[in-house]
């Protein structure tokens with residue numbers, strides 16, 4: 001494809017994108033594709049000769065599009081938002097066009113310096129302590145893994161990096177029973193073993209119980225273990241429960257433990273001054289992660305990872321082969337030393353475009369509206385005699401279930417709610433997922449897609465009510 005052809009195709013694609021986004025509500029939100037359906041339409045062998053783009057794109061529309069779930073639909077209420085936005089899309093085009101590998105400062109000084117600047121913006125926007133330094137990671141899972149490894153190195157005097165595990169460490173980490181699976185995965189990958197992660201009980205609002213945390217720490221110390229890390233969830237995955245940072249932080253400080261905060265989804269709410277209480281006690285935090293690629297209108301991937309002591313992060317991850325030596329080393333940020341991968345995309349550009357296009361106030365307005373929609377929905381659920389709200393709704397996630405006329409047992413309610421969910425999702429009008437609360441199957445809706453309006457939420461609610469009543473009598 002020469003540049004002339006590229007130009008023609010690129011203009012065509014932009015037209016396609018605009019039409020797609022304009023008409024996104026006409027697609028089934030969740031792909032109705034069956035397993036194997038896409039694979040079997042793809043030829044067994046690659047083409048030997050190059051093909052026309054028009055042909056390729058025709059197959060994209062014919063084969064690929066039916067197998068796409070439309071995360072950018074305003075009726076997408078499943079999992080978590082993976083929000084895109086027009087300025088983010090434009091940045092992605094430029095990032096691809098530049099194709100820069102931003103591993104060192106020298107491999108694109110603008111990428112490194114823009115990253116430093118926009119992460120300072122983000123730090124200040126979210127109210128994190130001013131001494132924190134930030135770096136973009138691919139995912140929250142990777143950032144949490146980086147935090148675990150850094151904490152492991154710090155507590156062992158950087159010995160595991162050097163000698164491997166000697167077996168004498170007996171390290172212990174803590175998180176609540178509601179913490180995200182990435183914590184356990186990070187613990188496993190860091191070589192600590194799943195059993196070194198202690199699950200602490202939660203309070204009735206599903207936030208970590210600090211009394212149980214202290215009990216666990218004290219008992220572990222007595223038994224010869226070395227507590228080295230607590231991962232607090234600021235917004236658990238099931239219900240966006242908020243762990244108490246100050247109380248956890250005081251324990252971490254008392255016992256010399258690293259405090260990592262996983263705010264992957266909910267961290268964006270911190271740009272609202274009225275939600276600053278969420279990180280009350282922030283002076284105790286050692287590391288903090290949140291995903292602009294979830295709720296801040298910046299295409300995946302873009303995770304913001306902040307640390308109090310960047311030197312320990314760098315000491316943990318830096319490695320300097322001859323071919324990566326540069327003249328500027330030490331005087332600039334070489335972000336390859338701030339995490340696991342060497343190669344890095346120019347992701348700061350997306351954040352810069354998004355923050356400048358919306359402005360901080362524009363971002364706040366959208367985030368506030370999403371939170372309002374969730375509480376509007378929660379209010380309707382509470383008022384409805386046949387539904388039960390299953391958890392508090394501090395932010396954008398609403399967990400509930402249908403109880404009907406009240407003559408069902410627990411098992412049949414689980415089955416009924418699951419059927420309701422599949423029926424709703426198969427309708428194509430909306431997409432939601434589920435969770436379990438105290439063992440009970442619950443419906444879960446996140447009202448945080450970039451373009452969601454109250455109208456979308458209320459229409460979805462109407463369909464939930466209608467479908468539930470219908471399925472109960474079937």
Ligand SMILES: *Cc1c(COP(=O)(O)O)cnc(C)c1O
Pocket residue numbers: 080138139140141142180182233235236237262263264265291303
């Ligand atoms: C989504 C989520 C994660 C994982 O995020 P990735 O960026 O996909 O790794 C971790 N923790 C919480 C609380 C989440 O909501």
